[in-house]
C-alpha cells in the first residue's frame with residue numbers, strides 16, 4: 348500500500364516536472380524530478396494528507412523557510428535538516444498564489460458590462476484581483492491607465508490579444524468583496540511572505556508585480572471574508588448594492604473543489620443569484636464549457652467564460668488572451 352502511494356506521488360511530481368515546470372523553471376523541473384526519484388522524499392510526502400502533497404506547496408514551504416534553494420542537492424539537504432518545519436508549514440498553509448495580472452484578462456469583459464459594478468471574487472486569497480480599476484495595463488502596446496489612482500505607483504500589466512473581442516476600458520466599481528477559505532491580510536507581512544514564497548524563484552517579474560499590487564492594495568485593502576464557496580456565496584452577494592451590476596468571478600479556484608457535482612452546484616447557485624458569472628479556470632474544471640469552445644486550445648491556458656459561454660483562452664498569468672470565435 349505504502350509502495351503504491353509512493354508511486355502515485357512520484358508520478359505527481361514527474362508529471363509536474365514535465366507539464367508545468369519544463370520550459371518555465373529549470374530549478375523547479377530539477378526539484379520535481381529529484382523528488383520523484385527519491386524514496387526518502389516520497390516517504391515524507393506520503394506521510395502528509397493527500398491535498399498536502401502538491402509540488403507547489405512543498406517548494407513554497409521550503410522557499411518560505413530558507414529562501415530559494417540553489418539546486419536539487421541543496422533542496423534535498425534542506426528538507427532532510429528542517430523536515431519538521433517544512434511539514435508543519437505544509438500542514439498550516441494552502442496554495443494561494445494571488446496573481447493580480449489576471450485582471451488584464453478580466454478587464455475587457457468587465458468594462459463592457461453596465462457600470463457601476465459590484466465585484467464579488469470567489470477564492471480571492473489577498474483580494475489582489477479585486478482591484479482591476481487600480482492597476483495600469485498595456486494591451487498590445489497601447490497603454491490604459493488605472494481608472495482610480497492612489498498615492499503609490501500602480502503596476503502595469505501587459506497583455507497580448509488576438510482574435511475579435513471587446514476592447515478594455517475604464518471601470519466604475521461601487522462595491523467589492525472577496526470570499527476565501529483562508530483570507531490573506533495584505534497588511535500582514537508574514538502572510539504576504541507566504542504569497543511571495545508561492546512565486547517561483549526564476550520569475551522575478553512576477554514577484555515585482557505582486558509586490559507592486561500589494562502596495563496598491565495596502566492603501567485601501569479590499570475586504571476578503573472567510574467562507575466556503577460551496578455554502579457562503581449567497582450571504583455575501585446579498586450585501587452588494589442592488590443599483591450595481593453584480594459580477595461573481597473566480598480565477599484558478601474551482602480546481603480545488605475536487606467534486607464535479609459540487610462545481611456544478613456552485614455554478615447553478617451563482618446563476619440563480621442573477622449575477623454575471625465570470626469563470627477563468629483550467630478547461631478541465633468545466634469540461635462541458637471547454638467542449639463548446641472553438642478553435643485552437645493553447646496548452647496549459649485557462650478558459651474564460653461569461654454566463655456559461657466560452658469567450659477566450661487566457662494565459663494563466665494574464666500575459667495573453669485569445670478570443671474565441673462566437674457560434675452566434
Ligand SMILES: C[S@@+](CC[C@H](N)C(=O)[O-])C[C@H]1O[C@@H](n2cnc3c(N)ncnc32)[C@H](O)[C@@H]1O
Pocket residue numbers: 441442443444445446447449469470471472473476526527528529574575576577597598599600603604
Ligand atoms: C490559486 S488561489 C487563486 C487566488 C486568486 N483567485 C487569483 O487568481 O490570484 C486559490 C484560492 O482559492 C481558495 N479556495 C479554495 N477552495 C475554496 C473554497 N472551497 N471556498 C473558498 N475559497 C477557496 C484558496 O484558499 C486560495 O486562496
